Amino acid sequence: MSTLKKKQGFGAVLWDYLTTVDHKKIAILYLLGGGFFFVLGGIEAMLIRVQLMIPNNDIMSGGVYNEIMTMHGTTMIFLAAMPLLFALMNAVVPLQIGARDVAFPFLNSLGFWLFLFGGIFLNLSWFLGGAPDAGWTSYASLSLHSEGHGIDFYVLGLQIAGIGTLIAGINFLATIINMRAPGMTYMRLPLFTWTTFVASALILFAFPPLTVGIALLMLDRLFGTSFFNPELGGNTIIWEHLFWIFGHPEVYILVLPAFGIFSEIIPVFARKRLFGYSSMVFATVLIGFLGFMVWAHHMFTTGLGPVANAIFAVATMAIAVPTGIKIFNWLLTAWGGSIKFTTPMLYAISFIPSFVMGGVTGVMLAAAPADYQFHDTYFVVAHFHYVIIGGVVFAILAGAHYWWPKMFGKMLSEALGKITFVLFFIGFHLTFFIQHWLGLWGMPRRVFTYLPNQGFDMANLISSIGAVFMAAAVIILVINIIVTTAKGEKVGSDPWHDGRTLEWAVSSPPPEYNFKQLPLVRGLDALWIEKRAGKQSMTAAEPLQDVHMPNGSILPFIMSLGLFISAFGFMYRTEFAWGLPVILIGLGITLFMMLLRSVIDDHGYHIHKEELMDDDDKGVKA
Amino acid sequence: MVNNENRGNPKTDLAYRKKKNAEDMRYQVISFGLMIGLTLVAFLTVASDAGVWFTVPFILLLAVIQVAFQLYYFMHMSQRGHEAPTLFLYSGVLVAFVTVLAFVTLIWW
Amino acid sequence: MHTEEKLTAETFPASPEKATLEGKNKFIGFWLFLGGETVLFASLFATYLALKNSNAGGPKTTEMFDMGLVFLATMLLLTSSLTSVYAMYHMKNFAFKKMQVWLGITVLLGAGFLALEIYEFTHYIHEYGFTIQSSALGSAFYTLVGTHGAHVTFGLLWILSLMIRNARRGLSLYNAPKFFVASLYWHFIDVVWVFIFTVVYLMGMVG
Numbered sequence: 022m023s024t025l026k027k028k029q030g031f032g033a034v035l036w037d038y039l040t041t042v043d044h045k046k047i048a049i050l051y052l053l054g055g056g057f058f059f060v061l062g063g064i065e066a067m068l069i070r071v072q073l074m075i076p077n078n079d080i081m082s083g084g085v086y087n088e089i090m091t092m093h094g095t096t097m098i099f100l101a102a103m104p105l106l107f108a109l110m111n112a113v114v115p116l117q118i119g120a121r122d123v124a125f126p127f128l129n130s131l132g133f134w135l136f137l138f139g140g141i142f143l144n145l146s147w148f149l150g151g152a153p154d155a156g157w158t159s160y161a162s163l164s165l166h167s168e169g170h171g172i173d174f175y176v177l178g179l180q181i182a183g184i185g186t187l188i189a190g191i192n193f194l195a196t197i198i199n200m201r202a203p204g205m206t207y208m209r210l211p212l213f214t215w216t217t218f219v220a221s222a223l224i225l226f227a228f229p230p231l232t233v234g235i236a237l238l239m240l241d242r243l244f245g246t247s248f249f250n251p252e253l254g255g256n257t258i259i260w261e262h263l264f265w266i267f268g269h270p271e272v273y274i275l276v277l278p279a280f281g282i283f284s285e286i287i288p289v290f291a292r293k294r295l296f297g298y299s300s301m302v303f304a305t306v307l308i309g310f311l312g313f314m315v316w317a318h319h320m321f322t323t324g325l326g327p328v329a330n331a332i333f334a335v336a337t338m339a340i341a342v343p344t345g346i347k348i349f350n351w352l353l354t355a356w357g358g359s360i361k362f363t364t365p366m367l368y369a370i371s372f373i374p375s376f377v378m379g380g381v382t383g384v385m386l387a388a389a390p391a392d393y394q395f396h397d398t399y400f401v402v403a404h405f406h407y408v409i410i411g412g413v414v415f416a417i418l419a420g421a422h423y424w425w426p427k428m429f430g431k432m433l434s435e436a437l438g439k440i441t442f443v444l445f446f447i448g449f450h451l452t453f454f455i456q457h458w459l460g461l462w463g464m465p466r467r468v469f470t471y472l473p474n475q476g477f478d479m480a481n482l483i484s485s486i487g488a489v490f491m492a493a494a495v496i497i498l499v500i501n502i503i504v505t506t507a508k509g510e511k512v513g514s515d516p517w518h519d520g521r522t523l524e525w526a527v528s529s530p531p532p533e534y535n536f537k538q539l540p541l542v543r544g545l546d547a548l549w550i551e552k553r554a555g556k557q558s559m560t561a562a563e564p565l566q567d568v569h570m571p572n573g574s575i576l577p578f579i580m581s582l583g584l585f586i587s588a589f590g591f592m593y594r595t596e597f598a599w600g601l602p603v604i605l606i607g608l609g610i611t612l613f614m615m616l617l618r619s620v621i622d623d624h625g626y627h628i629h630k631e632e633l634m635d636d637d638d639k640g641v642k643a
Numbered sequence: 644m645v646n647n648e649n650r651g652n653p654k655t656d657l658a659y660r661k662k663k664n665a666e667d668m669r670y671q672v673i674s675f676g677l678m679i680g681l682t683l684v685a686f687l688t689v690a691s692d693a694g695v696w697f698t699v700p701f702i703l704l705l706a707v708i709q710v711a712f713q714l715y716y717f718m719h720m721s722q723r724g725h726e727a728p729t730l731f732l733y734s735g736v737l738v739a740f741v742t743v744l745a746f747v748t749l750i751w752w
Numbered sequence: 753m754h755t756e757e758k759l760t761a762e763t764f765p766a767s768p769e770k771a772t773l774e775g776k777n778k779f780i781g782f783w784l785f786l787g788g789e790t791v792l793f794a795s796l797f798a799t800y801l802a803l804k805n806s807n808a809g810g811p812k813t814t815e816m817f818d819m820g821l822v823f824l825a826t827m828l829l830l831t832s833s834l835t836s837v838y839a840m841y842h843m844k845n846f847a848f849k850k851m852q853v854w855l856g857i858t859v860l861l862g863a864g865f866l867a868l869e870i871y872e873f874t875h876y877i878h879e880y881g882f883t884i885q886s887s888a889l890g891s892a893f894y895t896l897v898g899t900h901g902a903h904v905t906f907g908l909l910w911i912l913s914l915m916i917r918n919a920r921r922g923l924s925l926y927n928a929p930k931f932f933v934a935s936l937y938w939h940f941i942d943v944v945w946v947f948i949f950t951v952v953y954l955m956g957m958v959g
Binding site for chain 1: 773777784788799802806888890892895913
C-alpha cells in the first residue's frame, strides 16, 4: 500500500473517515463533532441570555427554558468539552511518546462513534417531544417525574456516549503504559501526556458510578423499579451521591488536560523549559487523587450533617494547594523567558488570572457554612464558568491554534486569532464577572425569569451583552478556519520554530505511520535536547524496517448504530409494540458485530521499508 | 514461581519450564483448598449463633482474604510484570471503598 | 515474535499471552478494565447496602435466602475458577487439547451456577412475589445479583466462542492472549461473587 497521496473523490474520503482507525483522523473527527456540539451549546447559551436580558421576559416558557438550560450544560460538558479534549489528545499524545498509534486503534474508532451516536440521540429529543429538563445533574426527584421522554433521551444518550468515553480512557492509559519510545521514561513524558494519563485514570474510575446512576434512573423510569422513589423504600440521595462521585472527578477530567496544554504552550513561547517538572507531575497526580474525595461539597445543603460537611470542606480546600503549585510553576516558567505573544500564548497568559479567579471563588464555596448562602445562586454559576471557560475553553482554543498546523498542515491566521481572543476574553468577563454579584444579591440559578426592581436588571443586561461578544468571537474563529482551509500556506514540521516535544519532529501533518523509525529519547523535552546538540532530527532507536499498520473497519460505526437503534426500543417499549423487537434487533446488531470482530482474523497490513525510504521529508526532522 | 522470562531464545529448557509450571499449579490447588476452607468457615459462622457484631466483620474479613488469594494466585498478581495492574486495581479498590463507606454512613431517611 | 509463526512446545514462549505487543496491550487493557469494573460493582453494592432494609412491607432477606443453595452455587463457581487455572496451565505447556477440555469443564460448571441462579430467582418470584418492582430491596437485589449473572452469561458465551473458533487452529501467539484475557475475566467474576455471597446472602441471613 503506497503512502503517496492520491487525489481522492468525495466518496472515497467519506469511506476513509467512516472506517478509519488512525488516531490522527479520529482526532479530526472528534474536532468536527465536538466543534459542532460546541456551537449548538453556544446557541443554547445565547438563548438563555436573551431570555434573561430583561425582567419578566417571555421569549420562552419556563418549561422550554428548563430544556434549553439542561441541554446547554449537558451538551457543553459531554458533547463539546470532552470530545474537543479527546481531539487534542488523539492528535498529539501518540506523537509525543514516539508511538505509531494508540494501543487499540479499533476501540479508538468505536469510542468516537459511540460519542457521536449518543450525542445525536440526546439531541433528537428536541424533535421528539422535548429535551430533558431537570438540569445537567438530573436529580432523581424531579427527573423521575419529568413528563415526556426528555429524561429518557438524557439517560440513554449519555449511557451510549459514556461507554465511548470509558473506552477512550482505557485506550490512552494502555498506550502511555506500553507504547513509549525507547528512552521515554515516565519522568520524561511531556506534561500534556502526563495530564492525559491522569485524566484517563479519572475517567476509568469516575464513569462507572455514572453508568450505574443513569442505569438505575432508566430502570426507575422505564422499568418500574424503586431506587430513588421513596414510596417503595427508595432514596433520592443515592442519585446525588452516584452523580457527584462521577461529577466531581469529571471536572478534573476536563481541567487537567487543560493544564497540560498550557504546560506545553508556555515553555515554547517563553523559550524556557517548564519550571518544576517533578512538582507539576506530583501536583497532577495529587489533584487526581483528591478529586475523588470531595464530591459531597455539591451536597452541603442536603443534610449530611456537620461532621461530613467539615471533612468534605477541608478536603476541597486542600485541592487548592497542588493547583497553586502549578500556577506558580507557570509563572516562574514565563519569568525571565523570551516571550512571544502568539495567539496560544495570549490564551495562556489570560488563563492564569481568569482561572485563579474561578479557583478562589471555589475556596469560598468550599466553606460549608458560607455555601448555605451561595448554593443555588448565580455565585455558583459564576464560579464554574470561570474555571471551565477560563480553564478548559481557553485551553481548547489555545491548543487548537497551537496544534492546528500539526493536524492540518496549515497555520490558522494569527490576525484573526487575536481578534477572536480579544472578543472572547472581553465577552467572557463581561458575562460572568457580574454574575458573582447577582448571586450575592440573591438571584437564584435555574430560573427562567425574575421580577423587576430587585437590583438584578442592569447586571443581567450586561451579562447578556457579553454573550454577544463571545458569539462574535466564535464566528470569527469559524471564518478563520474556513479561510485557512481554503487558502492557507503549507508548513513544515516545526512551524512555531521552538517546538520542544516529539510531535514537532515529524512533518505537518505526519505520515500515516508517524515515525519512519521510532526515535531515541535522551531526556525531557526530547526534541529540544537534539536541537541544542545542533542536530536536525531525532536519532533513530531502531533500523529501518517494515511497519505494521492496522486495517480500517466499518464495524465500530455499525456497532454504535446498533446501540442507537436499541435506545429507541428502550424508550418506547411500554407505548408501542415494536419497542421490544427494536431493542433486540439493535442489541443484536451490536453483539453480532462484536462476534464478527472476534472471529474474523485481522492482522493489518505492512508498509514495506522500500516505500519508507522513498518518502522524502517525512522522517524525524527537527 | 512461574518462569516468566521472555528470552526470545526458541530453545529454552522445556523440561525446566514444565517443572516450574507444575510447581505453580500445586500452589494454585493449595490456594483453592484454602478458599474452600474460608468459604466453609464463613457459612458455618453464619449458621452458628455467634452474634451479629462478631459475624459480620468476621465474614467480611474472610471475604477479603479469599479475594486476595484469587487476585494474587489465580490471577497472578504476585508475579513479575504486574506493577501497573496492581496500581490500577488498588486505585479502583480505594474509590470503591470510599463509595461504599459514603453509602453506609451518608444516606438517611 | 510474529503472531503467524508456527510454534512447537519448545519454541512457545513461557508467557505466550505477553510475547507480542498486541498481547501486552490486551493484558494491561484488560486489567485496567477490571479496575473500572471494581468501581462499577462497588456502586451497585453500595446501593444495595443502602436499600437492603427497604422491603416495603414485603418479605425480608432473612425469610427468603437458603444457605444450601447459595453454598452449592459458590462451590460451582469457585471450582470453575480452579478449572480455568488448569486450562491456563495447559496453555503454558502448549497442550491445546487439554486446555480445551478444562475450558469446557469451566463452561459446564458456570452453566450450572447460572441454572441454580435462574431457579433461585423464579422461586422468589413465585413463592414470595418478590420482584424487581416490589420494593427498593427487590430493585437493588435483582440489579446487583442480576448484573453479576449477566456477566457470567457473557463470560460463558465468550469462552465458548473462543473454544469453537480456535478448535481447529491450535495455539498461537494470536489466540493465546485472547484465552488468557477471558480467563482473567472469569476469575474476576468469582471475585465479585465472593462479595455477593458474603454481603448479600450471608449478611442477609444474619439479619
